[in-house]
Amino acid sequence: MTLHLGLIGNPISHSLSPTIQMAAYRELGLDWDYKLFPCVDAKAARTFVFDVRKPESGFLGLNVTTPYKAVAAELADLASPRVQTIASANVLAFLPRGCEAEASASQYLCAETTDGRAAVKVLEAAGAVWQDTRVVICGSGNVASSILIELVKLPVAEIIMFSRDPEGASASIQEQLSRFNAIEWRGEAEWEAEARGPEAGALHVRAAVTGMQDTGEVVTGPTAATGLQTEKLLAKVRVLAYTEAELILPDAKVLINATSSGMRPDDPPLFKPQLLHRDLNVLDLVYGHGQTQLLLAAHAAGAEAQDGLPLLIEQAALSIEYWASLLKMSLKAPRATMEAAARKRQKGDGNPWTTGAQFHTSTSCG
Numbered sequence: 001m002t003l004h005l006g007l008i009g010n011p012i013s014h015s016l017s018p019t020i021q022m023a024a025y026r027e028l029g030l031d032w033d034y035k036l037f038p039c040v041d042a043k044a045a046r047t048f049v050f051d052v053r054k055p056e057s058g059f060l061g062l063n064v065t066t067p068y069k070a071v072a073a074e075l076a077d078l079a080s081p082r083v084q085t086i087a088s089a090n091v092l093a094f095l096p097r098g099c100e101a102e103a104s105a106s107q108y109l110c111a112e113t114t115d116g117r118a119a120v121k122v123l124e125a126a127g128a129v130w131q132d133t134r135v136v137i138c139g140s141g142n143v144a145s146s147i148l149i150e151l152v153k154l155p156v157a158e159i160i161m162f163s164r165d166p167e168g169a170s171a172s173i174q175e176q177l178s179r180f181n182a183i184e185w186r187g188e189a190e191w192e193a194e195a196r197g198p199e200a201g202a203l204h205v206r207a208a209v210t211g212m213q214d215t216g217e218v219v220t221g222p223t224a225a226t227g228l229q230t231e232k233l234l235a236k237v238r239v240l241a242y243t244e245a246e247l248i249l250p251d252a253k254v255l256i257n258a259t260s261s262g263m264r265p266d267d268p269p270l271f272k273p274q275l276l277h278r279d280l281n282v283l284d285l286v287y288g289h290g291q292t293q294l295l296l297a298a299h300a301a302g303a304e305a306q307d308g309l310p311l312l313i314e315q316a317a318l319s320i321e322y323w324a325s326l327l328k329m330s331l332k333a334p335r336a337t338m339e340a341a342a343r344k345r346q347k348g349d350g351n352p353w354t355t356g357a358q359f360h361t362s363t364s365c366g
Contacts, residue, residue, distance in 0.1 A: 004058050006035045009065035016342045020316045023341035027334045042071050053094045053107050061093035061323050069142045076111035081183045083111045088142035091319045093326050115143045116150035118314035128281045130154040137161045139258035140169035160248050161239045170239040245271035257284040262292030273297035313338050
């Protein structure tokens with residue numbers, strides 16, 4: 001039986017996700033399909049998720065993009081430590097409740113976020129070194145927060161977050177890092193999952209995966225992976241206005257643009273281009289809009305720089321591996337194949353696929 005997956009968000013007609021995902025499924029021999037499901041508003045997104053989490057829908061899971069990541073986290077029955085920390089999810093999975101549940105009962109909804117983990121992997125592949133490094137993140141939204149909670153576990157010297165509202169962003173970051181410290185982390189183990197425990201019909205997702213026991217109780221305790229208290233975490237993070245860039249960027253080694261700046265040609269620069277330098281490793285999360293002003297300035301300065309396509313591919317790969325793990329399948333997503341399909345599609349040579357509305361009209365969003 002074909003298992004269905006897809007992307008919800010708005011707007012998403014430009015998304016390369018179906019091309020990337022389907023290329024992987026073909027190479028891996030998976031009987032899965034992937035479609036776009038644009039949702040006009042949060043109510044439509046909630047209704048859609050409610051419909052497709054029913055067993056008869058045949059859905060294994062969803063990816064979630066702007067503006068519904070917070071909605072996805074709210075709907076989760078079982079949320080990973082990452083999702084609990086930042087209250088945002090970009091991956092959903094549906095698990096059977098077990099033989100004790102009625103056949104018509106909705107499945108458990110599990111939530112994960114791959115944004116931060118993907119960003120770290122992409123930057124490391126481009127040569128980023130974390131030891132005693134100053135990292136700069138532009139933005140303080142969901143994606144920036146997801147990246148932040150991965151970076152605080154690394155031996156960076158400090159993390160600077162630029163925001164248009166430093167005071168509000170500081171309060172939000174402090175709350176997130178307090179939650180981070182209250183959850184028992186077990187390193188990369190939370191990425192592994194078991195759909196069922198030893199007893200037939202008993203749903204069992206490891207506490208390391210979800211931060212929850214089978215009863216739904218949140219596991220609390222010291223931050224095992226880092227041994228850091230909230231105060232020490234906060235000492236590594238500063239939230240500043242963009243006007244402080246002249247004091248910060250000269251000593252930075254990694255720069256991440258986690259804002260939408262650059263999607264339009266007339267977007268003003270976040271800071272003076274001459275502040276960029278050859279020792280920077282730049283990741284601009286914007287993709288599909290040509291060379292942004294940030295990338296042009298970074299290349300002109302001799303810096304290592306890339307757009308958001310590698311991040312999108314890594315997010316997709318981690319999603320595939322997550323869904324497969326819940327089915328007790330051990331596989332590695334074919335990242336090279338996925339990238340080749342995406343770049344071919346960008347050139348206009350690939351299959352654009354169809355939207356979910358054409359595929360499954362009863363579950364189109366709003």
